[in-house]
Amino acid sequence: MPSERITVAVSPSVPPYVFSHDDSGLQLQILKSAFKNQGITNLDIVYMSNKRAGQSLEKKNVDIAMNYAGVTGSTIYSSKSLLAYQNVAVSLKKNNFKINSVYDLSGKSVVAFQHATEFLPAPFKSLTTKLRSYEEVVYQAAQVDHLMKEWVDVVVLEKRVFLYYLQQYKKTHPIQAITIHPIFPAAPRPAYFSSKVLQEIFDMGLTHIIESGEYSKIMAFDGSDYAQVTAPNSIK
Known part of the structure; x- marks a missing residue:
């Protein structure tokens, strides 16, 4: 198991998938739960643009990027889909x-x-x-x-x-x-890893939380559920 802290690059808040003020939201909850299932809790969530996250992943300055537009395969490893955007x-x-x-x-x-x-x-x-x-x-x-x-x-x-x-x-x-x-196809959202070993550990944890029902409990929250417990944003 990885002993050093694992750095995760994430886009700034995309409610209800990511809330930067407390490192919560659907995507981050799934990520944390899958790793916790494998005994890993030493995650550092850092917020940056998708472009910078991709560059940081390629340079191995971060271990995981939640969004990546480059080519996967030789040095970047894609996990199973955490969820799908619709x-x-x-x-x-x-x-x-x-x-x-x-x-x-x-x-x-x-x-x-x-x-x-x-x-x-x-x-x-x-x-x-x-x-x-x-x-x-x-x-x-x-x-x-x-x-x-x-x-x-x-x-x-x-x-x-x-x-x-x-x-x-x-x-x-x-x-x-x-x-x-619903006129557009669903878009699967994997996470992207600089380590094949870490990606496989994550996928194993994700499979386990899906099988245990923990994943379903996380995904039972839709956007309106999150909004009810979050302070209103100002409407411009």
């Missing part, structure tokens, strides 16, 4: 939009998360030219605000992220009924 389109129920594929967004006003055209499957990027309007925002709380105020027809973001910010918004604003359109 990007979705969300509209107001009263509009009764029939959105069964990305092509059904045509002619609508859409606000997506930052760099959505790079992360989502190719048809989405080409479709943005056929939208009535298209914008990407850094602060995802603003997507909920824009939708509820009917400033936009559709928002595109990860499902649990939306539920988290919707619950936050609900604390201080009236909300309208929504429809979630």
